[in-house]
Amino acid sequence: MATMVDIAKRAGVALSTVSHTLSGKRPVSPEVREKVLQAMSDLNYQPNALGRALRNKSTRTIALLYPTAFSDIPESHFEFVSGIVEETSERKYGLLLWTNTDEDQEVFTMAQQGFIDGLILMEIRLEDSRVKMLRDRNYPFTLIGHCRENEGINFVDLDFDYAIHTSVEHLAQLGHKHIAFVNHSVAQLEAGVGYIVRSEEAYHHAVEQWGLDGHSFSCEPGLDASYTTVKMVLTQHPEITAIVTGNILVSSAITRATYDSGLRIPEDVSIVALVTSRFAEMTAPTLTTIDFPSRKMGHMGAEMLIRQLEGEQVSSQVLLRPPLTIRQSSGLCMR
Amino acid sequence: MATMVDIAKRAGVALSTVSHTLSGKRPVSPEVREKVLQAMSDLNYQPNALGRALRNKSTRTIALLYPTAFSDIPESHFEFVSGIVEETSERKYGLLLWTNTDEDQEVFTMAQQGFIDGLILMEIRLEDSRVKMLRDRNYPFTLIGHCRENEGINFVDLDFDYAIHTSVEHLAQLGHKHIAFVNHSVAQLEAGVGYIVRSEEAYHHAVEQWGLDGHSFSCEPGLDASYTTVKMVLTQHPEITAIVTGNILVSSAITRATYDSGLRIPEDVSIVALVTSRFAEMTAPTLTTIDFPSRKMGHMGAEMLIRQLEGEQVSSQVLLRPPLTIRQSSGLCMR
DNA sequence: GTGAAAGCGCTAACAG
DNA sequence: CTGTTAGCGCTTTCAC
Numbered sequence: 001m002a003t004m005v006d007i008a009k010r011a012g013v014a015l016s017t018v019s020h021t022l023s024g025k026r027p028v029s030p031e032v033r034e035k036v037l038q039a040m041s042d043l044n045y046q047p048n049a050l051g052r053a054l055r056n057k058s059t060r061t062i063a064l065l066y067p068t069a070f071s072d073i074p075e076s077h078f079e080f081v082s083g084i085v086e087e088t089s090e091r092k093y094g095l096l097l098w099t100n101t102d103e104d105q106e107v108f109t110m111a112q113q114g115f116i117d118g119l120i121l122m123e124i125r126l127e128d129s130r131v132k133m134l135r136d137r138n139y140p141f142t143l144i145g146h147c148r149e150n151e152g153i154n155f156v157d158l159d160f161d162y163a164i165h166t167s168v169e170h171l172a173q174l175g176h177k178h179i180a181f182v183n184h185s186v187a188q189l190e191a192g193v194g195y196i197v198r199s200e201e202a203y204h205h206a207v208e209q210w211g212l213d214g215h216s217f218s219c220e221p222g223l224d225a226s227y228t229t230v231k232m233v234l235t236q237h238p239e240i241t242a243i244v245t246g247n248i249l250v251s252s253a254i255t256r257a258t259y260d261s262g263l264r265i266p267e268d269v270s271i272v273a274l275v276t277s278r279f280a281e282m283t284a285p286t287l288t289t290i291d292f293p294s295r296k297m298g299h300m301g302a303e304m305l306i307r308q309l310e311g312e313q314v315s316s317q318v319l320l321r322p323p324l325t326i327r328q329s330s331g332l333c334m335r
Numbered sequence: 336m337a338t339m340v341d342i343a344k345r346a347g348v349a350l351s352t353v354s355h356t357l358s359g360k361r362p363v364s365p366e367v368r369e370k371v372l373q374a375m376s377d378l379n380y381q382p383n384a385l386g387r388a389l390r391n392k393s394t395r396t397i398a399l400l401y402p403t404a405f406s407d408i409p410e411s412h413f414e415f416v417s418g419i420v421e422e423t424s425e426r427k428y429g430l431l432l433w434t435n436t437d438e439d440q441e442v443f444t445m446a447q448q449g450f451i452d453g454l455i456l457m458e459i460r461l462e463d464s465r466v467k468m469l470r471d472r473n474y475p476f477t478l479i480g481h482c483r484e485n486e487g488i489n490f491v492d493l494d495f496d497y498a499i500h501t502s503v504e505h506l507a508q509l510g511h512k513h514i515a516f517v518n519h520s521v522a523q524l525e526a527g528v529g530y531i532v533r534s535e536e537a538y539h540h541a542v543e544q545w546g547l548d549g550h551s552f553s554c555e556p557g558l559d560a561s562y563t564t565v566k567m568v569l570t571q572h573p574e575i576t577a578i579v580t581g582n583i584l585v586s587s588a589i590t591r592a593t594y595d596s597g598l599r600i601p602e603d604v605s606i607v608a609l610v611t612s613r614f615a616e617m618t619a620p621t622l623t624t625i626d627f628p629s630r631k632m633g634h635m636g637a638e639m640l641i642r643q644l645e646g647e648q649v650s651s652q653v654l655l656r657p658p659l660t661i662r663q664s665s666g667l668c669m670r
Numbered sequence: 671g672t673g674a675a676a677g678c679g680c681t682a683a684c685a686g
Numbered sequence: 687c688t689g690t691t692a693g694c695g696c697t698t699t700c701a702c
Binding site: 005023025 | 694695696698699
């Protein structure tokens with residue numbers, strides 16, 4: 001592979017001249033410029049990003065540190081990734097995918113020291129040691145999600161409080177009195193994962209506010225567990241006529257579990273899910289949702305980070321409130 | 336950030352000694368070793384991957400060049416990514432995500448020259464200019480998919496010929512005489528995307544072999560188009576009692592389109608899909624499938640590439656033949 | 671408008 | 687067993 005030295009030699013100019021015809025950061029006479037460009041095309045020259053990065057202390061590459069749970073529920077994570085990668089491509093940045101292998105906090109920031117300019121984190125806990133560490137080190141990052149205490153941190157998140165309240169309100173207005181909430185696993189709730197805790201709290205608050213009978217259930221990971229949980233909810237709590245869930249596996253298991261319990265949607269059971277509209281329309285019946293704006297969140301998270309990297313003093317903390325979209329899975333309470 | 340020079344100074348040793356206590360590539364006395372390690376921990380030293388990579392001409396990072404169509408059908412691509420990233424993490428490699436922005440072939444290999452050690456390609460065409468270019472330049476890569484001519488190329492793919500034949504055979508044995516095939520878009524077929532062309536050919540071959548009445552349909556991208564297409568197939572061709580498809584959006588639209596046409600699955604219409612078993616179990620009814628081994632393909636593709644990078648002279652061309660799994664969507668022909 | 675040279679952080683060949 | 691040094695490919699200051 002040809003380097004700048006090769007180009008300089010062939011064009012009969014100095015190394016710095018080659019660099020400057022490339023960057024345009026200082027004037028180069030047309031004739032010299034022409035010679036250099038000719039040499040480049042002759043030698044099929046491509047600048048080496050590594051040399052440049054070492055010098056510039058910037059790689060124009062960011063990393064997404066996604067949870068290991070990724071492999072368990074790819075459906076709910078891939079739209080984030082799509083959004084992020086669309087934004088990074090747009091802005092000519094690279095995107096590196098990292099797994100959160102363990103809680104060894106040093107590892108991830110430092111393992112590839114110098115390789116990336118910034119980091120996007122997901123599955124944020126209310127108290128998140130990773131976030132603390134990054135903030136302490138003054139490392140550029142943004143969150144998809146947010147902590148309990150977020151001073152000086154850029155993030156984008158769904159407003160889960162709003163989302164759950166709106167879901168419960170919708171069902172309450174349809175006459176439902178017994179509304180269940182199916183959350184994620186106990187382990188995740190206890191680990192303090194932000195959206196899981198916030199959803200749980202918002203749900204209890206909402207049912208209280210509407211004077212409803214509410215039960216919340218947790219659900220272990222996996223499709224089978226989701227199916228079993230929904231079936232259990234429906235059979236052991238026959239008074240329940242509506243279910244709210246933010247768990248994508250639950251929302252996909254729910255139709256089958258309902259039919260298998262001899263119930264119909266929405267005549268016997270109404271459902272409101274916090275999933276992407278795309279996903280909501282892939283099921284039969286289609287699901288009434290608060291449209292989870294995963295892709296948009298990915299876009300915004302990446303955009304915020306890149307702006308920050310490019311020196312803009314942005315400070316943004318965004319809580320999205322996407323609309324309730326009524327589809328086939330929710331209807332008047334018939335009981 | 337502390338560098339090796341800082342460590343060397345603080346420990347009162349030479350730069351090379353620091354490097355070697357780190358790499359272990361030459362013996363270091365216990366005392367010196369101890370001093371160096373102490374200095375490292377004092378200064379919270381982390382090696383800079385960029386310096387190392389520039390020197391080593393290796394970044395231990397590979398890139399996945401995925402199609403722009405990614406955003407259109409993330410569901411069917413994401414399991415590949417999961418598989419790849421699991422494998423790369425396992426082997427301590429980084430994974431960079433690239434979009435195939437345009438057909439400007441030079442761009443992608445060279446844009447980030449030096450940044451990656453190898454490339455994984457997807458959505459391979461029978462005649463693929465990207466593949467030709469990479470092979471010409473002797474650049475390390477593997478394919479998920481394969482070309483018409485694959486000499487010296489490492490790849491992993493599903494055996495679509497086998498998959499389609501097995502699907503048709505299953506339906507034929509259930510007594511179906513009129514079996515439709517719903518493929519991807521005309522544009523993709525005409526572009527010569529490998530699996531789309533191979534599926535089409537295999538289907539026609541299979542129906543001929545079984546003496547069946549077969550119709551193949553193409554389907555434009557998107558959920559709405561998928562729904563419309565399936566409905567059209569069912570209403571305009573009432574003799575059809577079974578559908579085979581490798582299109583994930585079709586297989587998700589198919590249940591709703593069928594019900595909306597007043598037909599039941601599998602009593603009136605049987606379905607066999609080429610999708611992941613995971614996806615097959617998320618729908619109601621669950622789908623009979625040739626289990627698309629996306630994750631496994633991702634794993635194998637990444638593994639092949641990394642082995643190649645590490646000097647093994649592997650030459651492997653793998654065509655997977657996953658089992659037919661009978662679920663709720665296929666049954667005896669009742670007409 | 672152009673050239674010479676230093677140096678980003680690391681590895682490894684060479685010399686003791 | 688340890689130290690000195692060249693150099694990976696690039697950008698940028700300094701001098702002309």
